[in-house]
Amino acid sequence: MKKNSERTCVTCSGVTEKASMLRWVNIKGTVSPDWMQKIEGRSVYTHFSRDCIEGLIMMKRLPSRFAEEFTGFASGKEETMAYVAEQAKRSLDHFISLSLKSGNLVKGQELITVHAKKGTRFKYCIAASDLSERTFSGIAGKLSIPVRRTSINKETLGLMIDGRPCGIFALYESELSEKVRFYLDLVENFISGDINAHQ
Numbered sequence: 001m002k003k004n005s006e007r008t009c010v011t012c013s014g015v016t017e018k019a020s021m022l023r024w025v026n027i028k029g030t031v032s033p034d035w036m037q038k039i040e041g042r043s044v045y046t047h048f049s050r051d052c053i054e055g056l057i058m059m060k061r062l063p064s065r066f067a068e069e070f071t072g073f074a075s076g077k078e079e080t081m082a083y084v085a086e087q088a089k090r091s092l093d094h095f096i097s098l099s100l101k102s103g104n105l106v107k108g109q110e111l112i113t114v115h116a117k118k119g120t121r122f123k124y125c126i127a128a129s130d131l132s133e134r135t136f137s138g139i140a141g142k143l144s145i146p147v148r149r150t151s152i153n154k155e156t157l158g159l160m161i162d163g164r165p166c167g168i169f170a171l172y173e174s175e176l177s178e179k180v181r182f183y184l185d186l187v188e189n190f191i192s193g194d195i196n197a198h199q
């Protein structure tokens, strides 16, 4: 049975937590994505995958209750994908910054190593695409969790140490870390063109 916090994807009919889905709202006949899920109006949800987003935009007939006065989408396919990529990046920045402020995120090879030596258990360790192989394997050898190499480069990650871009960070187990992981996946998917953001 579907929980209160779950929604059905209007494109693929898959059921997922609505917090991990993209909400679409009909405002006076024009349908746009509602990133914060707060705009009043009739709405439907899709997964964040390119397939599901595209599926909605290309849909011949929208669900009748939602489609009232429908005149079109606020933006086309490519524009919408660019919008999702941009918003995903903003959300990633936001949750990385919150994680930093709250001490949930440890950045840089040195600090991660120090913490690992003290026996700190991290939930995730994430490396930029352009982190050197030496640094990568150096850290990987010291942690009990796998280090994930992303397709996002240092500059896009936006973390700095002493004025230089930092290519590796670790996260403790927390809700914030799950948010970082979620938006990291999204940014990766929308940068690389991969689909299947869900599941």
Ligand SMILES: [Zn+2]
Residues within 6 Å of the ligand: 009, 010, 011, 012, 013, 014, 046, 047, 052
């Ligand atoms: Zn879907």
